[in-house]
Amino acid sequence: MSGSSAALKPPADAVKPARHPDAPAPGELLGAHYEHCFGCGHEQPHGLHLEARAGEGVSLTAEFTVQPAHQGAPGLAHGGVLATALDETLGSLNGLLRTIAVTGRLETDFVRPVPVGTTLHLEAEVIAVAGRKIYSTATGRIDSPVGPVAVRADALFIEVEVEHFVNNGRREEIQAAMSDPDQIRRARAFEVNP
Numbered sequence: 514m515s516g517s518s519a520a521l522k523p524p525a526d527a528v529k530p531a532r533h534p535d536a537p538a539p540g541e542l543l544g545a546h547y548e549h550c551f552g553c554g555h556e557q558p559h560g561l562h563l564e565a566r567a568g569e570g571v572s573l574t575a576e577f578t579v580q581p582a583h584q585g586a587p588g589l590a591h592g593g594v595l596a597t598a599l600d601e602t603l604g605s606l607n608g609l610l611r612t613i614a615v616t617g618r619l620e621t622d623f624v625r626p627v628p629v630g631t632t633l634h635l636e637a638e639v640i641a642v643a644g645r646k647i648y649s650t651a652t653g654r655i656d657s658p659v660g661p662v663a664v665r666a667d668a669l670f671i672e673v674e675v676e677h678f679v680n681n682g683r684r685e686e687i688q689a690a691m692s693d694p695d696q697i698r699r700a701r702a703f704e705v706n707p
Contacts, residue, residue, distance in 0.1 A: 517667040520618055523641035523648045530571040530639040530647070533611035537567040543605055552601030559583075561598055563635075565605045572638035573609065574658070575602045579631045590627040595653065599666040602635045603649050607670060610639065614647055614670035622665040627655060634658045645672040 537543055543565045548556040553563045559582040565575035577598055585591030600619055607614040627633060636658070637651035646669060653664040 517620055518618075521620060521648065521667045521669055523646075524643050527641035527643040527646075527648065530610060530642050532571050532609055535611060536609040539567050539569050541567045543567060543573070543608060550601075552597055553605070561594070561601065563598060563601050565602060567609060568636075568638070570638065571606060571609050572636070573602070573605055575605065575635040575637070576632055577635075579627055579629050579633065581629055584629050586626075588629050590629065590631070590633075592621075592623055595623065595627060595633070595664050596621045596666070598633060598635065599651050599653065599664060600668070602637045602651050602653075603666065603668045604670065606637055606639050606649050607647065610642075610647070612647065612672050614672045616668060617646070617671040618669040620667050623663075624665065625655070625661060625663050627653075627663045631655055631663075633663065634660065646670070647672065 545553040545555055548554045551557050551560045553565070554560055555562060559580070561577045561583070563575050563577040565573050567573055575598075579590040579594070583590050583594040585593070596619065599621055600616055603619070604614070604616065633653045633655065634657060635651055635653045637649060639647055639649045641648040649668050649670065651666050651668070652662055654660040655663050
C-alpha cells in the first residue's frame with residue numbers, strides 16, 4: 514500500500530485481521546457467492562467467472578481468463594474489467610472473515626496491458642481491520658503466479674448488515690436470493706459488494 518491515498522492507510526489503532534474459524538481451508542475453492550454476480554457467477558455469460566481459493570491467514574488467490582467480450586482496445590482487456598477482477602478478488606477476502614462488506618474505496622494501478630487470452634493470476638490479503646473498516650491489497654500477474662505484474666489495487670471495505678442489500682437492491686433479485694431454501698447459498702449471496 515505504498516502509493517495509496519491516506520484513506521487507504523490503516524489507522525494506528527487498526528488490528529491484524531483474524532481468519533474466521535469456519536472459513537474455508539487453505540487451497541479450498543470458494544465458489545461463486547451469487548450465481549448472477551458479474552465477477553464470479555456462472556450464470557453470467559460474459560462475466561469474469563473468477564475462481565478464488567483460500568490461502569493462509571486472511572489471503573486468497575484467484576484467476577480469470579480474459580475473453581474477447583472483456584476487451585476495450587482491440588485485443589486488450591478493458592481497464593474497467595481488470596478493476597472489476599481486482600474488486601471481486603478483494604471482496605472475496607471478506608468471506609474468510611465471515612463478514613458482509615461493501616467496497617468503500619478502490620485504487621487501481623494499471624502496470625501493463627493485458628491481452629485477450631491471458632490468464633490473470635491474482636493474490637489478495639487483508640492487512641488490517643479497524644472497527645467496520647477492512648483494509649486489503651491485491652496484485653494481478655500475467656499467465657503465472659510469478660509472471661509480470663499487470664495490475665495492483667488497494668481497497669477499503671466497510672462492514673454492513675444484510676439490510677444494506679435488502680433496502681438498496683432490486684426487489685426481484687433480493688426476494689429470489691432471500692427465498693433460496695439453501696441457507697448457505699442464501700447467506701453467501703450477500704457476502705461481497707453489490
